[in-house]
Amino acid sequence: MAVELRPPAARPEPPSRRPGLGHTLRQAWREYRSMRTALVLLVVLAAASILGSLFPQEGISPRRVDQYFGDHPALAPVLDRLGLFDVFGSAWYMAIYLALLGALVACLVPRSRALVRVLRSRPPRGGSLDRYRTRAVFDTSASPEQAIRAARTVLRRHHYRVADHPDGPDPWGPGDPEGVPRLVGELSRGGPPVSRGELAAEKGYLREASSLLFHVSLLVLLVGLAYGKGYGYRGQAAIVEGQTWANARVAYDTFTPGRFFGLTRLAPFQLRLDDFTNSFHDNNTPKEFVSRLTALDLDGHPTQSQRVAPNRPMTVDGVRIFQSDYGYVPVVRVLGKDGTELLAPQEVLTLRDPASEWSTGAVKVTRAHPQVGLELTMFTGLRTAPDCPGGAPFCNDPRLVRPVLVVLPYQGDLQADRAQSVFTLDRTRLKPLGDRPLLLGLGQSGELANGLEVSFTGLKQYSVFTLARDPGVPIVAAAAALLLGGLIPSLYLTRRRIWVRATPAGPGTTRVELAGLALQGKPAFEGELARLAQQVERGTLDAPDRST
Amino acid sequence: MSPAELATLSDTLAWLAVVSYVVAAALFGLEFSFRVGWLGPAGLAVTVAGLAANLGAAVARGLAAGRVPWGNMYEFSIIVGIVTVAGFLVWVYRRPEIRPLGVFVLLPAVLAMALGGLVFRVPAGPLVPALNSRWIVIHVAAAITGSSVLCLAAVFSILYLVKDRVERRQRAPAPPLVAGGAKTADRVEVDQAVARHAGIWDRLPSADTLDELAYRTTAFGFPIWTFAIIAGAIWAQAAWGRYWGWDPKETWSFISWTIFAAYLHARATAGWRGRRAAWLAVVGLAALAFNFYAVNTVIVGLHSYGQ
Numbered sequence: 139m140a141v142e143l144r145p146p147a148a149r150p151e152p153p154s155r156r157p158g159l160g161h162t163l164r165q166a167w168r169e170y171r172s173m174r175t176a177l178v179l180l181v182v183l184a185a186a187s188i189l190g191s192l193f194p195q196e197g198i199s200p201r202r203v204d205q206y207f208g209d210h211p212a213l214a215p216v217l218d219r220l221g222l223f224d225v226f227g228s229a230w231y232m233a234i235y236l237a238l239l240g241a242l243v244a245c246l247v248p249r250s251r252a253l254v255r256v257l258r259s260r261p262p263r264g265g266s267l268d269r270y271r272t273r274a275v276f277d278t279s280a281s282p283e284q285a286i287r288a289a290r291t292v293l294r295r296h297h298y299r300v301a302d303h304p305d306g307p308d309p310w311g312p313g314d315p316e317g318v319p320r321l322v323g324e325l326s327r328g329g330p331p332v333s334r335g336e337l338a339a340e341k342g343y344l345r346e347a348s349s350l351l352f353h354v355s356l357l358v359l360l361v362g363l364a365y366g367k368g369y370g371y372r373g374q375a376a377i378v379e380g381q382t383w384a385n386a387r388v389a390y391d392t393f394t395p396g397r398f399f400g401l402t403r404l405a406p407f408q409l410r411l412d413d414f415t416n417s418f419h420d421n422n423t424p425k426e427f428v429s430r431l432t433a434l435d436l437d438g439h440p441t442q443s444q445r446v447a448p449n450r451p452m453t454v455d456g457v458r459i460f461q462s463d464y465g466y467v468p469v470v471r472v473l474g475k476d477g478t479e480l481l482a483p484q485e486v487l488t489l490r491d492p493a494s495e496w497s498t499g500a501v502k503v504t505r506a507h508p509q510v511g512l513e514l515t516m517f518t519g520l521r522t523a524p525d526c527p528g529g530a531p532f533c534n535d536p537r538l539v540r541p542v543l544v545v546l547p548y549q550g551d552l553q554a555d556r557a558q559s560v561f562t563l564d565r566t567r568l569k570p571l572g573d574r575p576l577l578l579g580l581g582q583s584g585e586l587a588n589g590l591e592v593s594f595t596g597l598k599q600y601s602v603f604t605l606a607r608d609p610g611v612p613i614v615a616a617a618a619a620l621l622l623g624g625l626i627p628s629l630y631l632t633r634r635r636i637w638v639r640a641t642p643a644g645p646g647t648t649r650v651e652l653a654g655l656a657l658q659g660k661p662a663f664e665g666e667l668a669r670l671a672q673q674v675e676r677g678t679l680d681a682p683d684r685s686t
Numbered sequence: 687m688s689p690a691e692l693a694t695l696s697d698t699l700a701w702l703a704v705v706s707y708v709v710a711a712a713l714f715g716l717e718f719s720f721r722v723g724w725l726g727p728a729g730l731a732v733t734v735a736g737l738a739a740n741l742g743a744a745v746a747r748g749l750a751a752g753r754v755p756w757g758n759m760y761e762f763s764i765i766v767g768i769v770t771v772a773g774f775l776v777w778v779y780r781r782p783e784i785r786p787l788g789v790f791v792l793l794p795a796v797l798a799m800a801l802g803g804l805v806f807r808v809p810a811g812p813l814v815p816a817l818n819s820r821w822i823v824i825h826v827a828a829a830i831t832g833s834s835v836l837c838l839a840a841v842f843s844i845l846y847l848v849k850d851r852v853e854r855r856q857r858a859p860a861p862p863l864v865a866g867g868a869k870t871a872d873r874v875e876v877d878q879a880v881a882r883h884a885g886i887w888d889r890l891p892s893a894d895t896l897d898e899l900a901y902r903t904t905a906f907g908f909p910i911w912t913f914a915i916i917a918g919a920i921w922a923q924a925a926w927g928r929y930w931g932w933d934p935k936e937t938w939s940f941i942s943w944t945i946f947a948a949y950l951h952a953r954a955t956a957g958w959r960g961r962r963a964a965w966l967a968v969v970g971l972a973a974l975a976f977n978f979y980a981v982n983t984v985i986v987g988l989h990s991y992g993q
């Protein structure tokens with residue numbers, strides 16, 4: 139808002155022009171950059187965001203979106219077309235957001251210009267002071283010059299910017315209710331100019347300046363976010379204990395590059411997971427999980443080593459590495475009836491269910507005839523009734539106390555030449571093998587119904603990391619600091635103007651008038667003006683030489 | 687004392703605080719309705735005692751759990767009580783005449799604390815690893831403080847709306863009286879009727895004062911809330927490698943922040959100053975409450991540390 143501190147008097151209307159297209163456009167532009175537009179757009183943005191929390195969002199819970207499609211087959215496609223499953227990426231949300239940013243830029247330019255103009259000019263005359271609500275008047279025996287000098291001292295001491303408007307015809311004329319300047323010629327006809335002094339003082343420019351700083355920082359912050367997103371990337375990678383992982387796009391399980399991220403920019407390093415540990419509290423809620431990670435250069439020389447845990451990421455070549463998940467890797471070997479090795483000891487990645495802490499995975503023995511598939515469920519601590527709560531027949535202790543592998547065998551055609559998940563079997567051409575699962579403790583072996591021998595020879599863990607590069611972080615951090623630095627003064631400082639006028643009022647008496655106007659904090663300002671008037675009065679009493 | 691004893695002490699103190707606030711609210715309510723002089727200071731004394739118990743409950747809880755006492759919804763409810771009541775006391779210190787408004791501040795505070803104690807109570811315990819960071823001290827403390835102060839501001843806005851209605855009624859031209867012109871006596875009667883209709887609400891401080899209280903309180907709470915959101919984004923960046931993921935908690939924080947930003951704009955916009963601005967503050971309060979109760983319990987996200 140281009141704040142003009144003016145007396146509360148009507149200003150003459152500018153001569154009205156005939157409305158043409160240019161006029162209409164100018165009007166629309168003025169409306170667009172007005173406070174009301176900003177306000178309405180802010181409310182609309184808030185309302186639009188509510189939609190993003192009413193419907194499941196692709197970006198957060200894709201599984202719940204699928205479920206919604208299942209539950210509401212007729213409605214879901216319509217909602218999908220309206221972008222309600224991706225509100226924050228939808229075109230209409232973007233449109234509101236950009237309209238608001240546009241309004242912000244459009245309003246910052248005139249606001250800054252107005253502030254510069256105000257800072258360059260001197261606080262103007264006040265016109266007739268009895269029009270102001272906040273006023274103080276007193277009579278003193280000091281001369282008008284002395285009274286003005288005292289007022290100047292007091293106002294300067296309170297960090298007001300003070301402008302002198304010394305003697306001379308006052309173009310405003312006393313008591314003119316409209317405050318419209320009269321012609322000088324007309325004024326001189328009213329009698330000889332009276333000798334008087336006037337001060338105009340102003341304070342609180344910093345409010346507008348910091349408000350501008352706040353709004354500009356907000357823009358810069360959003361630019362920093364967009365820059366970081368556009369030129370950075372995020373990805374996830376799983377590393378098994380003891381393995382080394384190379385930072386290449388194919389090595390990521392998921393990889394989301396920014397729009398402007400060039401693949402050549404992946405930093406050349408490798409990561410080795412030396413060790414992973416997880417621990418639990420007595421009530422079996424998770425306590426800590428920690429990966430010991432070593433970064434290596436492409437020649438395999440270690441460059442740095444760190445314990446990576448939630449809230450404790452590691453930074454390698456500008457890439458931040460976050461602990462995000464973990465799981466178990468049972469090692470399984472399968473021997474044929476004649477003792478030939480059909481499956482050399484294999485590390486089987488399993489999916490961990492965070493609620494029960496049991497993991498599921500699959501083993502595909504393509505060299506067996508007919509082919510054999512094993513569905514694995516791994517318990518970290520298998521317990522059976524009556525050790526389980528609620529009379530359940532079995533349950534799992536999340537701590538790694540008694541790892542047990544439950545093996546459900548199938549035989550038939552694995553269809554291994556078709557793309558399929560590594561965690562599950564495609565059972566369309568498979569038949570159960572035997573009628574009961576195999577239960578294997580660590581180091582144990584068991585025989586399937588067709589004579590194959592399955593061994594649970596070892597157990598490792600894997601750790602899942604989120605790797606992210608965000609070159610916008612320094613911009614965002616600086617903008618956030620400036621934003622807060624601008625916000626606080628802009629809410630606490632108040633802009634106000636005070637006029638002081640001293641006029642002779644009878645022999646040996648000077649009447650001193652103080653009047654003021656505050657844009658904000660009016661109740662506090664009344665007290666301030668009264669205190670200032672007292673100080674000025676005291677100042678005139680202290681004046682050394684009285685001219686009477 | 688052992689952690690178990692400290693936890694019990696904390697529970698006792700929390701209920702003591704609730705009881706004190708109820709008593710103080712009753713005293714302020716009577717002072718407000720009947721203008722009895724000694725009730726106010728008595729209410730103030732009970733409020734201060736309740737605040738001391740409330741603080742004690744938080745400290746004991748923190749000692750019992752061996753961490754900062756703001757790790758779950760029960761503990762948040764305790765802190766909400768501290769911040770709103772302390773914020774109100776600061777205002778009473780600066781403007782003694784608003785003391786009877788205590789009834790309108792203490793009752794919501796009691797509601798929040800009782801709800802916390804009855805619905806969300808959990809034994810004192812450690813934090814889950816995802817929440818275990820020094821950022822929790824900063825982010826969560828700022829979030830509870832900022833949103834509690836904003837709630838206090840919204841209470842003032844609601845009172846403003848009530849009083850503004852009364853004042854507008856009183857300012858409205860008197861209804862036409864008997865045909866043939868009004869006698870002076872009739873005019874007085876009508877004025878009295880209007881005053882009676884306004885009832886005790888007329889005793890609220892002037893609408894201007896309430897508006898000022900609401901604005902200054904918002905001006906205090908809003909930067910804290912802003913800081914909380916920024917700190918949360920920094921924490922998310924440090925913990926998960928992204929600032930913002932639009933999970934329900936983040937979304938609703940953004941919504942309430944935006945609404946209070948709209949309120950600050952409305953206060954400087956012709957035609958929105960006053961009543962419309964105050965309604966925005968009420969909507970902001972609803973958004974904060976939804977964020978705290980509905981999002982933590984009903985809607986799932988990374989932030990669901992409710993129970």
Ligand code: HEM
Nearest residue numbers: 139171172173176238241242245349352625628947950954
């Ligand atoms: C991106 C959206 C915006 C947000 C989040 C926002 C936020 C805020 C906040 C928090 C304040 C209060 C603190 C301060 O005075 O600095 C404020 C004040 C202000 N904003 Fe905005 N703003 C936005 C856009 C705009 C736009 C487009 C305009 C142009 C009309 C504008 C004009 C103002 C003015 C004039 C004030 C000062 C009000 C006063 O002096 O009380 N803002 N804004």
